[in-house]
Amino acid sequence: MNSTLETLKMRLAEVVDLQRAAALLSWEQQTYMPSGGAKARSEQLATLQGLSHRLFIADEIGGLINDLKNTSAQWDYDTDEASLLRLVERQYERERKIPSQLVAELASTTALAQEAWALARQNDDYPVFQPHLQKVIELTRQQAECFAPYENLYDPLLDKYEPGMKTSEVQMMFDGMKEELIQLVDAINSRSDEVSNTILYGEFDIEQQREFGLRVAKQFGYDLKRGRLDETLHPFCTHFSIDDVRITTRFDNEFLPSALFGTMHEVGHALYEQGISPKLDRTGMDTGVSLGVHESQSRLWENLVGRSRPFWNHYFPQLQTFFPDAFSTVTQDEFYRAINRSEPSLIRVEADEVTYNLHIIIRFELELDLLSGDLHLNDLPSAWVEKYKDYLGVAPNNDSDGVLQDIHWSIGAIGYFATYTIGNLLSVQLFDCARKEIEDLDADISQGDFDALLHWLRENIHCHGSKFTPGELVKRITGNSMDSRPYLNYLHNKYREIYKL
Numbered sequence: 001m002n003s004t005l006e007t008l009k010m011r012l013a014e015v016v017d018l019q020r021a022a023a024l025l026s027w028e029q030q031t032y033m034p035s036g037g038a039k040a041r042s043e044q045l046a047t048l049q050g051l052s053h054r055l056f057i058a059d060e061i062g063g064l065i066n067d068l069k070n071t072s073a074q075w076d077y078d079t080d081e082a083s084l085l086r087l088v089e090r091q092y093e094r095e096r097k098i099p100s101q102l103v104a105e106l107a108s109t110t111a112l113a114q115e116a117w118a119l120a121r122q123n124d125d126y127p128v129f130q131p132h133l134q135k136v137i138e139l140t141r142q143q144a145e146c147f148a149p150y151e152n153l154y155d156p157l158l159d160k161y162e163p164g165m166k167t168s169e170v171q172m173m174f175d176g177m178k179e180e181l182i183q184l185v186d187a188i189n190s191r192s193d194e195v196s197n198t199i200l201y202g203e204f205d206i207e208q209q210r211e212f213g214l215r216v217a218k219q220f221g222y223d224l225k226r227g228r229l230d231e232t233l234h235p236f237c238t239h240f241s242i243d244d245v246r247i248t249t250r251f252d253n254e255f256l257p258s259a260l261f262g263t264m265h266e267v268g269h270a271l272y273e274q275g276i277s278p279k280l281d282r283t284g285m286d287t288g289v290s291l292g293v294h295e296s297q298s299r300l301w302e303n304l305v306g307r308s309r310p311f312w313n314h315y316f317p318q319l320q321t322f323f324p325d326a327f328s329t330v331t332q333d334e335f336y337r338a339i340n341r342s343e344p345s346l347i348r349v350e351a352d353e354v355t356y357n358l359h360i361i362i363r364f365e366l367e368l369d370l371l372s373g374d375l376h377l378n379d380l381p382s383a384w385v386e387k388y389k390d391y392l393g394v395a396p397n398n399d400s401d402g403v404l405q406d407i408h409w410s411i412g413a414i415g416y417f418a419t420y421t422i423g424n425l426l427s428v429q430l431f432d433c434a435r436k437e438i439e440d441l442d443a444d445i446s447q448g449d450f451d452a453l454l455h456w457l458r459e460n461i462h463c464h465g466s467k468f469t470p471g472e473l474v475k476r477i478t479g480n481s482m483d484s485r486p487y488l489n490y491l492h493n494k495y496r497e498i499y500k501l
């Protein structure tokens with residue numbers, strides 16, 4: 001056994017333990033902590049995160065990486081050892097480039113910005129948030145500049161969430177999709193009377209919703225001995241080890257889809273984390289490879305499985321027994337069309353599969369203009385409104401439903417939005433591959449049997465954790481790079497049938 005490698009792994013395990021302890025504290029904060037605990041909790045989190053960062057960027061780790069580079073030539077590219085060294089070197093170089101002072105300044109700036117954002121959103125008062133956003137953007141720009149040279153100042157920001165992805169690639173992909181999506185939205189709009197979703201509004205007992213959601217989660221393969229479901233305002237998935245992967249959801253007793261599809265979405269994330277090879281535990285490779293690939297897993301289960309006809313062949317009769325008042329006289333076809341209704345709306349998180357990516361493209365374009373200085377913050381709310389009119393044909397009449405709706409910019413998450421669309425595109429590319437390799441996948445899903453699909457995802461994606469870059473992983477599975485064509489074809493086929501286009 002290579003003792004340098006063992007030492008490196010020991011150091012990394014300490015870093016991972018601190019990060020997981022911080023994740024547990026923040027899960028607890030969002031689920032059970034009394035509000036009075038907030039101040040102490042933020043200090044505890046800052047201590048743990050600061051400590052893990054310091055341990056990780058220590059000279060010792062750099063020395064171990066250098067020593068290992070001399071021996072690593074004998075390691076095969078696909079081995080856990082070679083992958084570990086590639087990943088750690090990349091992260092180490094990245095983390096060392098940002099001065100600690102800038103990290104601290106960003107942390108305190110975003111803590112205040114988040115408060116200001118919440119207040120501004122509540123009171124529809126963009127000017128309260130603007131100076132904070134100004135500072136966040138300025139610091140974010142400084143942070144990106146630490147990574148010079150780059151093709152685009154936005155590259156290092158995107159790279160943080162989607163390693164290896166270039167701004168120019170995303171730009172080309174989004175430009176290629178935009179017109180086609182706008183045309184599809186228009187075509188659907190002209191036939192909006194075809195589909196109604198009023199049956200999804202009513203009285204839906206929360207205990208019944210929870211039981212149905214858990215039934216589906218278990219059948220998807222979510223292992224509740226290594227996970228649990230709690231309630232939060234904003235649903236999420238988090239993990240403290242591959243044997244403790246938790247999800248949260250939000251129940252609305254008057255609108256069924258929120259918890260129904262929200263739960264399937266988070267289960268998709270959880271299945272990824274639960275499926276990572278135990279050999280990668282506590283190495284830092286024991287987590288999903290990027291936000292985009294993670295989102296591909298949640299979207300695959302939520303949309304490609306959960307909003308499909310085969311899925312409801314099996315589950316609609318069961319759903320009728322859970323909610324007889326709402327659905328006993330509804331047909332499966334009516335229900336399927338209702339859950340897939342598409343309509344331009346103002347709020348991203350409520351958007352359907354067709355319009356969702358336009359919400360993302362708008363944010364991506366605005367971020368690029370803000371970073372480059374082409375767009376001044378005074379003009380951001382009106383630029384937002386103009387883009388919504390152009391792309392979706394709707395416009396908010398207040399900033400709370402417009403530029404203030406998302407938390408991302410206030411927490412410094414600039415470069416993040418694009419990964420939602422990357423996830424959508426990848427979900428279809430990957431599902432298409434699974435469909436080719438699994439004999440009659442639709443028949444399995446029609447019987448509520450997801451074993452073959454989960455097995456395929458485990459083998460091709462989950463087990464690898466972060467061993468490969470997102471680009472490498474997609475290439476290994478599909479033989480291609482990321483591509484928007486399969487996703488657009490999927491939308492056209494699905495919505496042509498639903499809206500009789």
Ligand code: ZN
Pocket residue numbers: 265269295298
């Ligand atoms: Zn997600």
